[in-house]
Amino acid sequence: MPTLLRRSVLLTGTMLLLRAQAVKAEATPSTVTRDPSYPFTLPPLPYAFDGNEPCVDAQTMELHHDKHHAAYITNLNAAVKDSGQVAAMPLSVMLAKLNELPESIRAAVRNNGGGHAYHSMFWVVMGGTGGNPQGEVATAIARDLGGFAQLKSDFNRGGATRFGSGWTNVLVDANGALSLDTRPNQDSPLMDGRRVLFGNDVWEHAYYLRYQNRRPDYLAAWWNVVNWPVIEKRYQAAKAGMLGV
Ligand code: MN
Secondary structure, rough: HHHHHHHHHHHHHHHHHHHHHHHHHHHHHOOOOOOOOOOOOOOOOOOOOOOOEEEEOOOHHHHHHHHHHHHHHHHHHHHOOHHHHHHOOOOHHHHOOOOOOOOOHHHHHEEEEEEEHHHHHHOOOOOOOOOOOOHHHHHHHHOOOHHHHHHHHHHHHHHHOOOOOOEEEEEEOOOEEEEEEEEEEOOOOOHHHEEEEEEEEOOOOHHHHHOOOOOOHOOOHHHHHOOHHHHHHHHHHHHOOOOOO
């Protein structure tokens, strides 16, 4: 083979390899979109405990992450460790197949697996600077949820009127369509095979130290730390079928 041609073939091969690696890197779930599996571990916060001050105080953040989230993980590991088939499932599958799991561990997986899924999402969609939604998700909010002002109003009302403990969520389907959702306790939309684009925790442990009984004030302030660039990444991942929990 003439030298020039050989060089050209080598170069083309190298470029294809580099492109394949780039695609693989994009397709690998990041901390933003991962689907964890056993043994479950506490994901590090992507910011310092005071990273969402003054909306979320540092003490609440530390207790919420290091104690509450950690406890869900400890209890989830304990529940599935002796059930090999269950322990082999990624968390999203565990929750989607909840009704097929041994009855003896079903409630523990529902509560602690749901808790782990929710909080893994929750930390990454905060730490931002709020403002208006960006990118394709902004278009989807306008199309499906009546615009950002309407979304905030409906999402906050869902959280404020959730009796006791639970979550207020925006769900995303594989076509990128958005819908609102609110659930009690740690009940996860993943139990219905659905995906949470982002959600807010309305358990008292999420806000009581700073806001006491004023849950609506917490819900209103929370939008100031929403991380729209991360939400856009989760939105793109959902459309590609790559959003874990
Ligand atoms: Mn919580």
